[in-house]
Amino acid sequence: MIWIIGCNGMLGREVSELFQKNKIPFIGTDIECDITDISALAEFAKDKNIKWIINCSAYTNVDKSEEEEPKAYSINASGAANIAQTASLIGAKLIHISTDYVFNGKGNSPYKESDAKQPLGAYGRTKSAGEDFVAEKTDKYFIIRTAWLYGKNGNNFVHTMLRLFAEKDSLNVVVDQKGTPTWAGTLASLLMTIIQTDSDKYGIYHCTDEGETTWFDFACAIQEYAFDAGLISKKIPINPVSSSEYPTKTERPKYSVLSKEKIKNEFSFIPRSWDAVLNDYIKVRPKSV
Ligand SMILES: NC(=O)c1ccc[n+]([C@@H]2O[C@H](COP(=O)([O-])OP(=O)(O)OC[C@H]3O[C@@H](n4cnc5c(N)ncnc54)[C@H](OP(=O)(O)O)[C@@H]3O)[C@@H](O)[C@H]2O)c1
Structure with a gap:
């Protein structure tokens, strides 16, 4: 049996839907089985013959984690440790x-799995500690880092932009941060591949869609594709601004492109270009988004 933890989150629901579509049996839990309580995890796992655990649960509010670091740590670090210990057991x-966010974003070529970590803020620190606990508590682990998920x-950047295009006359979007937008369905497909091949190629991996862009160009692409798809009826001016003009509580990485070489080599998993994936995503979106 496969256990999806965090099955009501953005990624968890995408994975659940993909598994349902492919008739892969699984059980899902979310907040009702609290990952900060190891006895709740052990109790749930009892007598279910669980062979795989996918942890999609997390504390994901990047800015709020600066004020709530202990809470973020209890979920992203201690919670991950509890899950890893349960998996091992x-x-x-x-x-x-x-x-x-485990990297400092000061690089200028795609980050490899083996690159040194140096988180910039509370969210990254708690996620980095979670990775370390996972590696410490169990041998049979896959840590998959992703980025710019929608x-x-x-709630995510694509949906926020679509809402703002309707509400505003113009928009300012940051142009000096680079990364790769990633559809949650891409990551869900990789997870399915790993499980269907019953892989034991344990370790750390990076998975995003292909290519790189800025938040500004991402916003422009969303507007173009949404207009072409008839999702919005007018286009508004989008202005490029620097990060210093758009201050946030947590410093954002300037460069967070992740290398996909390892998933290509180990799992023959070839992500598609982020803009092609985005265009397909927007074409099938209902008008209500
Ligand atoms: N979103 C991104 O852009 C992004 C980028 C890079 C990496 N990631 C990583 O991708 C993963 C999935 O992210 P996501 O955006 O799908 O997250 P999400 O939508 O915030 O979903 C996380 C789920 O975990 C649940 N949860 C929180 N605390 C819990 C607890 N103590 N016990 C059990 N469940 C709990 C949440 O419930 P509540 O909603 O009730 O709190 C929510 O349903 C995370 O590991 C995240 O760090 C995300």
Whole structure:
């Protein structure tokens, strides 16, 4: 049996839907099985013959984590440790999801899995500690770092932009941060590949869609594709601004492109270009988004 933890989150729901579509049996839990309580995890896992655990649960509010670091730590670090310990206890393989925020964003070529970590803020620190706990508590782990995630089941940049295009006359969007937008469905497909091949190629991996862009160009692409798809009826001016003109509580990485070489080599998993994936995503979006 496969256990999806955090099954009501943006990624968790995407994974659940993909598994349902492919008739892969799984059980899902979310906040009702609190990952900060190891006895709740052990109790749930009892007698279910769980072979795989996918941890999609997390504290994901990047800015709020500066004020609530202990809470973020209890979920992203201690919670991850509890899940890894439970996985080890029951002999299950663990897929744990992590983030580009473990890096300092000062690089200028795609980050490899082996590159040194140096988180800039509380969210990244707690996620980085979670990775370390996972590696310490179990041998059978896959840590998959992703970035700039969007999908139909959560608050994300694509949905925010679509709402703002309707509400505003113009928009300022940051132009000096680079990364790769990633559809949650891409990551869900990789997770399915790993499980369907019953992989034991344990370790750290990076998975995003292909290519790189800025938030500004991402916003422009969303507007173009949404207009072409008839999702919005007018276009508004989008102005490029620097990060210093758009201050946030947590410093954002300037460069957070992740290398995909390892997933290509180990799993023959070839992500598609972020803009092609985005265009397809927008074409099938209902008008209500
Ligand atoms: N979103 C991004 O842009 C992004 C980028 C890079 C990496 N990631 C990583 O990708 C993964 C999935 O992110 P996401 O955006 O899908 O997150 P999400 O939508 O915030 O979903 C996380 C889920 O975990 C649940 N949860 C929180 N605390 C819990 C607890 N103590 N016990 C059990 N469940 C709990 C949440 O419930 P509540 O909603 O009730 O709190 C929510 O349903 C995370 O590991 C995240 O760090 C995300």
